[in-house]
Amino acid sequence: MITSRRATAALAVLAGGALLISGCSADRGGSTGGASSGSSSAGTSNATITVAHEQEFNSYNNNTADQNAVQNTVVLNNVLGGFWDFGPDGGVLDDKEFGTVEKTSDDPLTVKYTFNDKAVWSDGQALGCEDMVLAWAANSGKFTSQEKDENGNPLSGFSSAGTTGYEDMNIPQCKAGDKTVTVTYTKVFADWAGMFGAGSIMPAHIVAKNAGVSDLIGAITNNTSDQVAALAKFYNTGFIGKPGTVDKDNWPSSGPYMIDSWQAGQSITLKANPKWWGTPAKTGTIVIRFIDATAQAQALANGEIQVARPQPAQDILKQLQAIGSSVKIDQGDEYTFEHLDFNFQGEFKDANLRKAFALCVPRQQIVDNLIKPVNENATVLNSRYKLAFQEGYQQVVQASYAGQYDQPNIEQAKQLLGGKTGVTVRVGYQTPNQRRTDEVSLIKASCDQAGFNVEDAGQQDFFGNGLAAGNFDVALFAWSGSPLVSSSASTYVTGGGNNNGKYSNPQVDQLTATLLSQTDAAQQDQTIGQIEKVLWDDVATLPIFTFPGLQANSTEVTGPAFQPAQSQQTWNDNEWAVAQKS
Known part of the structure; x- marks a missing residue:
């Protein structure tokens, strides 16, 4: 899953430019059907366009610490408005x-x-x-x-x-x-x-x-x-959803769409909001089907969906490319990054244990094996605040990171473990997700050599019963955010809403307060470099790579477009329309 959203907190939407959790779920089937066209009043056609997402919606309130996630953002993008x-x-x-x-x-x-x-x-x-x-x-x-x-x-x-x-x-x-x-x-x-x-x-x-x-x-x-x-x-x-039930009494819309129906484990349907006062949505019905990434290309080829945004993988890209000219493929860097979070409430409160684990994680191998096949220019990410494609990234990295975790150093990791062997590390993540399963396998192959015993602790409800409950040693997931400097604030400060690992350092708290008061970009980058230096010294988390975004849509529809922020594929679904055939 990818965690996140729009305000300034963490994708996780919250204050300012929050981060959200990002993740995936299983393909659970659902109703099928291609784009249908027709016309209705007020500029909205009675067409239906179907889009795939990997995880099922679970809350109408995307602002709380435990419900803030992309799975809700994708549904609510044009249901709940704002300034x-x-x-x-x-x-x-x-x-x-x-x-x-x-x-x-x-x-x-x-x-x-x-x-x-x-x-x-x-x-x-x-x-x-x-x-x-x-x-x-x-x-x-x-x-x-x-x-x-x-x-x-x-x-x-x-x-x-x-x-x-x-x-x-x-x-x-x-x-x-x-x-x-x-x-x-x-x-x-x-x-x-x-x-x-x-x-x-x-x-x-x-x-x-x-x-x-x-x-x-x-x-x-x-x-x-x-x-x-x-x-x-x-x-x-009160806004947490019961699968299959739309709480129409308590879920009013303030955007172009409103939630109309929900088939548990299959799909959720949006209808044009008749009370919307702005520009009407172009298409009357948007169906969001819950489909695993590995099945989205086939669903697109079959005409069951018209828009897909699977988490990128080489096989999935090849499947999309094989469909041919009936599909438009968009790629680009996202404001989303993969990382490992340590649980400071458990054994990983020991700094030497965190450093030892970071020294054995094969970050470069993960990028080479799993990400470069999708983005040949992909590199290991060495910042949490700045992504590799952003201006100021190199400056921040040079000021904060000494390169000590570029490649695994098994001998140094062994020394930090003090000769211990069989140190159990449960790596938690949302399943099913083949890429993350492969990541854990690569981490295990490397870190077990240093004296760890890495266990694949992936579970289908990791974000609800794992991450939020502190039931993990190391968490593997992605933050989805934005260019706002406040996007990461609640992730690393003491008691922050997105600080799942319970990391705390007064210096980071103070520097973050300074950052949030600065309006000059150069000053912001300097402060971010100072924050990152402390985070690297503490090994608070371990960034791995910037997400290479992948989106595709049938040429039967117009409007879908790749956007790098946490809004994901439905950010402009009110602009989607069935293409006019000549």
């Missing part, structure tokens, strides 16, 4: 149909948000102040619960994949029913333009109704503990 989204190049693009954003002051940093006068949820409730106040409260980290963490500190009442940006805001200034909302910051925040994006604004009236709170703004403003706790409980768990 911005990722554009064609993966950067921030204002959604002026949703509303407008204006910075009105630098000191203090002040931003005015104005919803479109016609903006309503699909159940007819107007979008406005309450929705913004809820989004801020849920992601600000300012509301704690009665529960404590392992160190005795109170846990956040609202679950958030990342509080970056929101935690530096004062409560939005507005009153119930207002369409204009003013936000002031307590300090400069570099990615202020990446706040309150698509997917981060949830329906406050739904949360309030289910929590039994009549005045959401008042409860949050006054921090009325019992009412805030009720709001947080529904926000955290």
Whole structure:
């Protein structure tokens, strides 16, 4: 799975440019059918276009720490709107149909948000102040619960994949029913333009109704503990989906599409939102089928789907190429990277153990064997903040990384293990995923020589029962993010929403705060280099490679286009249409 999303937290959508988890699931079949065409009112055809994704949707709220994932992003891209989204190049693009954003002051940093006068949820409730106040409260980290963490500190009442940006805001200034909302910051925040994006604004009236709170703004403003706790409980768990059931009472849309039906293990269907006030979706029905990467090329060739974006592999690329001229293939680098995360709550709290493992992981061999066949220019990734294709990457690497993990050094790894043998390491990842199974095999072949006993601990529900529960020694997955510098903030800071391994270093915390206050790109790169130096010294995580993106679509449809950000293939599905035949 790939973890992630749009705001500034971690793909995991959250504040600013968050990272999301990215991953895959099994091919579980489902309804078939090619693109159908026809016409309907308001510029939307009654056609159906079918797209494949590797993992099944599981939550209407993609902002919480345990539900923030690409599997939800792919469904929600044009279902839940916001003041911005990722554009064609993966950067921030204002959604002026949703509303407008204006910075009105630098000191203090002040931003005015104005919803479109016609903006309503699909159940007819107007979008406005309450929705913004809820989004801020849920992601600000300012509301704690009665529960404590392992160190005795109170846990956040609202679950958030990342509080970056929101935690530096004062409560939005507005009153119930207002369409204009003013936000002031307590300090400069570099990615202020990446706040309150698509997917981060949830329906406050739904949360309030289910929590039994009549005045959401008042409860949050006054921090009325019992009412805030009720709001947080529904926000955290009330949007989690039950496979096969569409909760139409609680899942209103604020975008061009709305979720219409769900066949468990097979597909989820989107229909054009009749209450959408902006440019109508070109196609009335989008069906998202849950199909394993290895089966997508055949489904595309058979006309069962029209759009595919499988995780890249040499065999899959060859299968797509073999289809011929009826398929358009797009390739490019993604804002997604593969990595290994250590569990600091287990044996890997020992720095020497982490260093020994990093010294035996055959990163170059993984790239040569599994990635170069798809992207001949692929290289080992030596940064977590900058990807290999980004400006400033070489500068950051030169400032932070000494090359000590370029190639396996089995003898040095043995020395760090102090002669121990049979040291068990469970490498967890989401199955089925043949490429990651192959990665674990290569890691085992190398690291077992050093004294480790690497176990393939892949499981189908790794992100729910493995990663989130801390049930792993080393986690193998990908972060999907964006160019925003705040994208990685919650992944490496103490207590961050995407910090699954529980890594903590006060120096990283302080440097991250500095980074988020910098608006000059050169200064940002310098600070990122300092952060990366500490992360490498601690061996907090081990980056492996930048994802080579692969997308394909039938020439029967127009509109699908490769985009490098975490939005994935459906980022512009409201622009897809059945091609007109001459």
